[in-house]
Amino acid sequence: MALIVQKYGGTSVGTPERIKAVADRVKRFVDRGDQVVVVVSAMSGETNRLVALSQAVSSNPHPREMDVLLSTGEQVTIALLALALQEQSLDARSYLGSQVKILTDDAHAKARIKAIDGESILSDLNAGKVAVVAGFQGVDVNGNITTLGRGGSDTTAVAVAAALNADECQIYTDVDGVYTTDPRVVDCARRLEQITFEEMLEMASLGSKVLQIRAVEFAGKYQVPLRVLSSFEEGPGTLISIDDNKDMEAPLVSGIAFNRDEARVVVRGVPDTPGVAYKILGPVSDANVEVDVIVQNVAADGTTDLTFTVHRNELDKAQVITEDIAKQLNAREVAVDGSICKVSLVGVGMRSHAGIASQMFKTLADVGINIELITTSEIKISVVIEEKYMELAVRALHTAFGLDDTGVVESSDNG
Amino acid sequence: MALIVQKYGGTSVGTPERIKAVADRVKRFVDRGDQVVVVVSAMSGETNRLVALSQAVSSNPHPREMDVLLSTGEQVTIALLALALQEQSLDARSYLGSQVKILTDDAHAKARIKAIDGESILSDLNAGKVAVVAGFQGVDVNGNITTLGRGGSDTTAVAVAAALNADECQIYTDVDGVYTTDPRVVDCARRLEQITFEEMLEMASLGSKVLQIRAVEFAGKYQVPLRVLSSFEEGPGTLISIDDNKDMEAPLVSGIAFNRDEARVVVRGVPDTPGVAYKILGPVSDANVEVDVIVQNVAADGTTDLTFTVHRNELDKAQVITEDIAKQLNAREVAVDGSICKVSLVGVGMRSHAGIASQMFKTLADVGINIELITTSEIKISVVIEEKYMELAVRALHTAFGLDDTGVVESSDNG
Numbered sequence: 013m014a015l016i017v018q019k020y021g022g023t024s025v026g027t028p029e030r031i032k033a034v035a036d037r038v039k040r041f042v043d044r045g046d047q048v049v050v051v052v053s054a055m056s057g058e059t060n061r062l063v064a065l066s067q068a069v070s071s072n073p074h075p076r077e078m079d080v081l082l083s084t085g086e087q088v089t090i091a092l093l094a095l096a097l098q099e100q101s102l103d104a105r106s107y108l109g110s111q112v113k114i115l116t117d118d119a120h121a122k123a124r125i126k127a128i129d130g131e132s133i134l135s136d137l138n139a140g141k142v143a144v145v146a147g148f149q150g151v152d153v154n155g156n157i158t159t160l161g162r163g164g165s166d167t168t169a170v171a172v173a174a175a176l177n178a179d180e181c182q183i184y185t186d187v188d189g190v191y192t193t194d195p196r197v198v199d200c201a202r203r204l205e206q207i208t209f210e211e212m213l214e215m216a217s218l219g220s221k222v223l224q225i226r227a228v229e230f231a232g233k234y235q236v237p238l239r240v241l242s243s244f245e246e247g248p249g250t251l252i253s254i255d256d257n258k259d260m261e262a263p264l265v266s267g268i269a270f271n272r273d274e275a276r277v278v279v280r281g282v283p284d285t286p287g288v289a290y291k292i293l294g295p296v297s298d299a300n301v302e303v304d305v306i307v308q309n310v311a312a313d314g315t316t317d318l319t320f321t322v323h324r325n326e327l328d329k330a331q332v333i334t335e336d337i338a339k340q341l342n343a344r345e346v347a348v349d350g351s352i353c354k355v356s357l358v359g360v361g362m363r364s365h366a367g368i369a370s371q372m373f374k375t376l377a378d379v380g381i382n383i384e385l386i387t388t389s390e391i392k393i394s395v396v397i398e399e400k401y402m403e404l405a406v407r408a409l410h411t412a413f414g415l416d417d418t419g420v421v422e423s424s425d426n427g
Numbered sequence: 428m429a430l431i432v433q434k435y436g437g438t439s440v441g442t443p444e445r446i447k448a449v450a451d452r453v454k455r456f457v458d459r460g461d462q463v464v465v466v467v468s469a470m471s472g473e474t475n476r477l478v479a480l481s482q483a484v485s486s487n488p489h490p491r492e493m494d495v496l497l498s499t500g501e502q503v504t505i506a507l508l509a510l511a512l513q514e515q516s517l518d519a520r521s522y523l524g525s526q527v528k529i530l531t532d533d534a535h536a537k538a539r540i541k542a543i544d545g546e547s548i549l550s551d552l553n554a555g556k557v558a559v560v561a562g563f564q565g566v567d568v569n570g571n572i573t574t575l576g577r578g579g580s581d582t583t584a585v586a587v588a589a590a591l592n593a594d595e596c597q598i599y600t601d602v603d604g605v606y607t608t609d610p611r612v613v614d615c616a617r618r619l620e621q622i623t624f625e626e627m628l629e630m631a632s633l634g635s636k637v638l639q640i641r642a643v644e645f646a647g648k649y650q651v652p653l654r655v656l657s658s659f660e661e662g663p664g665t666l667i668s669i670d671d672n673k674d675m676e677a678p679l680v681s682g683i684a685f686n687r688d689e690a691r692v693v694v695r696g697v698p699d700t701p702g703v704a705y706k707i708l709g710p711v712s713d714a715n716v717e718v719d720v721i722v723q724n725v726a727a728d729g730t731t732d733l734t735f736t737v738h739r740n741e742l743d744k745a746q747v748i749t750e751d752i753a754k755q756l757n758a759r760e761v762a763v764d765g766s767i768c769k770v771s772l773v774g775v776g777m778r779s780h781a782g783i784a785s786q787m788f789k790t791l792a793d794v795g796i797n798i799e800l801i802t803t804s805e806i807k808i809s810v811v812i813e814e815k816y817m818e819l820a821v822r823a824l825h826t827a828f829g830l831d832d833t834g835v836v837e838s839s840d841n842g
Contacts, residue, residue: 028483035484062503068443069450070510077513080521081506084499088477091496095485098492106495110525111570155526 013045014179015137019147019169022056023186024243025089028096034184034243035096038142042102047137049176051147051169052093054085075120079149079159083109086146086165094144104142107133109149109157114168116150116158123150123158125167128175137176145172166227174234181236183223184243189250190215190222192415193268197406202417204266205248208255209238211266214358214392228252255360264361264368265413268406269392271354272399274304275327276384277334278319281344284311291341292318295333301326305354305396307385315344319385321396324350352384353402356394357409369393375412381405428460429594430552434562434584437471439599439658440504443511449599449658450511453557457517462552464591466562466584467508469500490535494564494574498524501561501580509559519557522548524564524572529583531565531573538565538573540582543590552591560587581642589649596651598638599658604665605630605637607830608683612821617832619681620663623670624653626681629773629807643667670775679776679783680828683821686769687814689719690742691799692749693734696759699726706756707733710748716741720769720811722800730759734800736811739765767799768817771809772824784808790827796820 018038025031034050041048062081066073090106097104109116112133116123133143147165150158160167166183173181188203190212195201207215209232216225222240231238231252241249282288289308296303305321322330331348338346362368369386372393376383381404385396397405410416433453440446449465456463477496481488505521512519524531527548531538548558562580565573575582581598588596604618605627622630624647631640637655646653646667656664697703704723711718720736737745746763753761777783784801787808791798796819800811812820825831 028480031484065443065503065507066510069446069507070514072514073510074513077506077509077519077521080509080523081503084502084506087499087502088480088496091492091499092480092484094492094495095481095488098489099485099487106492108495108572157523 013047015047015049015176016041017049017051017169017173017176017178017181018184019051019165019182020053020184020243021165021186022053022058024184025052025093026056028092030243031089031092031096032099034093035100035102037243038097039100039102042142049133049137049143049145049172049178050093051145051165051172052086052089053147053165054082055089058085058088076156079120079157082159083146083149083157086148090144090146097142097144102142103140104144105136106144106146108146109168110151110155112145112172114150114171116152116160118152118154118156118158120156120158122161123152125150125160125171128171130172130175133172134176164224164226166224167230170227170230170234170236170238173236174230178236180239181231182239182241182249183227184241185222186242186244187222187240188242188245188247189240190252191267193406193410194270197270197403198268198410198416200416201410202415204250206251206253207266208360209252210255210391211358211360212238212252214356214389215267215269223252264365265357265359265415266361267358268409268413268415269356269358270402270406271304272402273324274321274352274354274396275324275330276319276321276349276352276396277327277330278317278347278349279334279338279343279345280317280347281315282318282338282341283343284314284316288316288341289318292334292337293320295337296320296322296330299329299333301330301333305385305387305394307387321352321354321385351399352396353399354394354396355402355405355409356392357413358392360391362391362393371412372409375408376405379404379408381408428462430462430464430591431456432464432466432584432588432591432593432596433599434466434580434597435468435599435658436580436601437468437473438601440467440508441471443507445658446504446507446511447514449508450515450517452658453512454515454517457557464548464552464558464560464587464593465508466560466580466587467501467504468562468580469497470504473500473503491571494535494572497574498561498564498572501563505559505561512557512559517557518555519559520551521559521561523561524583525566525570527560527587529565529586531567531575533567533569533571533573535571535573537576538567540565540575540586543586545587545590548587549591579639579641581639582645585642585645585649585651585653588651589645593651595654596646597654597656597664598642599656600637601657601659602637602655603657603660603662604655605667606682608821608825609685612685612818613683613825613831615831616825617830619665621666621668622681623775624667625670625806626773626775627653627667629771629804630682630684638667679780680772680774680830681776682773683824683828683830684771684773685817685821686719687817688739689736689767689769689811690739690745690765691734691736691763691767691811692742692745693732693762693764694749694753694758694760695732695762696730697733697753697756698758699729699731703731703756704733707749707752708735710752711735711737711745714744714748716745716748720800720802720809722802736767736769736800766814767811768814769809769811770817770820770824771807772828773807775806777806777808786827787824790823791820794819794823796823 147168238252509521562583653667
């Protein structure tokens with residue numbers, strides 16, 4: 013018997029039939045003796061429908077009223093799921109964010125959770141009930157409805173799990189786990205049985221969009237074991253947990269992430285004076301252009317080169333700003349490239365193993381790929397290369413680091 | 428400058444365009460200096476959509492969860508109307524029932540209001556804001572969402588108006604006021620400028636379905652002046668208020684109500700013993716058949732006749748029950764008639780004027796209509812006649828009591 017928090021996203025509750033299927037699954041857990049809290053999103057399509065309504069009456073919707081509007085999406089789902097559970101003869105009760113209550117700050121549309129009162133839910137669980145909680149929403153200290161931002165239901169689930177000291181937080185989605193890389197790019201990508209919070213953060217932020225980054229951070233901070241599973245088929249999914257198994261056999265690399273939509277800006281021949289990186293990147297950031305990789309080489313001849321990458325959609329904006337500053341700084345030139353990509357190895361094993369970087373560079377060289385930029389952190393190595401080589405790079409690295417699915421089932425992942 | 432509560436039903440807020448039109452109207456009131464609270468229903472069609480969803484997952488939906496589900500309808504509307512008002516540069520703020528707060532008992536789906544805290548709304552109004560309140564919903568003492576039952580938004584509006592001591596509660600609907608009778612039956616039916624709460628109750632319960640009876644009762648109890656107006660055209664509508672004008676010129680009859688779907692059951696030759704009416708009508712009522720008119724004549728030869736009317740859809744049920752009891756009571760026979768109707772004169776003027784009843788009976792006799800049953804109360808006289816004579820009776824009475832629209836505008840109504 014365990015206390016389990018399950019989260020189902022919009023697709024998993026997108027129709028009455030799917031809601032009934034969720035109720036079936038919850039019943040199986042209850043029947044084997046588990047206590048279950050279910051966190052749900054709005055039915056798929058509902059949030060877009062509500063946003064369209066708001067746009068039909070307002071050119072600049074006020075965030076407080078948008079939160080009142082959008083929070084109805086999850087409210088509909090909790091009522092329907094509670095009804096479907098009751099139809100299964102389970103004792104179920106729905107909870108709005110304000111009823112739990114999930115106290116947040118007052119930053120409408122992007123509120124942060126400050127505290128969760130789990131008492132009422134725990135007393136329901138102990139009375140044999142299933143608690144159904146609206147994801148994505150909370151309430152501020154003045155009783156205003158707030159939302160955690162799109163995708164925030166994952167965060168709700170993890171936060172509720174932490175508050176209840178749950179044994180596991182299960183995130184049901186449309187994939188059956190976290191893979192060594194995107195199976196659409198590498199046929200023999202393998203589902204990971206286990207991965208650490210840190211690895212998951214690097215995988216997620218680099219483009220493997222299975223879980224919201226914030227939810228993973230939250231789970232790591234409160235050490236809530238997190239499991240990603242499919243809501244459409246049975247299977248163990250991938251467990252995301254702390255790195256408590258210092259197994260020497262842990263693989264060096266857990267997965268390969270990549271990001272296709274990058275663009276590169278190089279400012280060449282900038283006089284190498286203190287604060288030059290800030291002088292260039294400050295205005296870019298002020299214009300709300302998000303900068304990803306930043307590389308500055310050591311100066312030669314009193315000048316240096318600064319390179320950074322941005323999302324491809326924002327390249328034009330970044331270029332205009334950068335050329336303006338480059339002129340002021342007497343830089344030699346600004347060069348841009350809108351057809352690059354980033355490929356990263358991720359693995360906690362890298363912490364204690366040398367030689368991974370050079371093995372990565374050799375693998376790419378062997379297939380004739382030129383590396384344009386390199387950045388490293390404790391548990392990842394990223395390279396920027398020409399976009400056309402992306403699939404080739406990912407596949408070569410996947411094989412070189414032993415990630416290919418060999419058909420042999422083994423628990424070979426970290427943790 | 429006045430404090431006005433306005434209520435808009437589902438049709439009046441059925442599309443984004445109509446919501447914008449409501450915002451336009453509210454702005455006109457604010458611009459002339461009024462303080463405005465707006466109470467809204469769910470957009471038309473929304474409640475049916477939500478009910479259909481619930482039926483797709485549950486054969487016997489639990490009322491608590493139905494209230495969670497259905498209350499989202501009004502929540503969507505308050506957010507959209509607040510946004511539309513803000514688009515008009517008005518400072519607006521939406522209120523859920525729980526935020527007001529509108530405290531109710533815990534009778535889900537048919538909750539009754541126990542108390543309303545108007546403080547937060549008043550402080551918003553004094554700060555120049557428009558308050559937008561979700562109709563139909565409240566919250567019980569444990570924080571559960573409750574609903575007042577279908578059509579309950581009228582009740583919310585009146586209750587909020589009473590709590591705020593509003594100058595007027597305006598109910599916007601798809602008709603432009605209360606008429607002397609149904610304009611579809613009598614071409615020259617006239618809009619009443621004013622009518623008393625009691626008259627409105629008799630008109631409403633007799634089939635002129637403009638306002639929820641409960642809302643009128645509530646308004647009468649707390650003496651909230653109520654105005655029915657069209658949300659689609661300009662006009663003064665009909666003011667429903669207390670009978671504080673003891674004008675001798677007040678007309679005898681304010682309107683003529685009628686009810687087509689009646690059926691009659693007569694139990695003939697019942698031994699005239701104490702409790703006989705209860706013995707017959709108790710089981711009918713126990714079977715949830717609503718009885719309308721009840722007439723018992725004085726006994727002759729130790730037996731009496733008891734007649735009552737029910738809704739036509741329930742005639743078969745009532746007949747089976749009555750025949751069974753008639754046998755037990757040794758009554759002579761049970762006769763039913765499924766093609767009758769009821770026509771009623773309503774008017775507070777009747778209280779102090781004799782002769783109205785006989786004028787009514789003469790009018791009907793003059794056009795050859797036979798009266799089957801007669802019942803009277805202080806402010807109404809109802810007759811049951813054959814259904815085929817209904818339109819004829821209503822038109823003849825409308826003319827005889829001076830209600831026809833003569834094209835002359837005059838303030839000739841009670842009040």
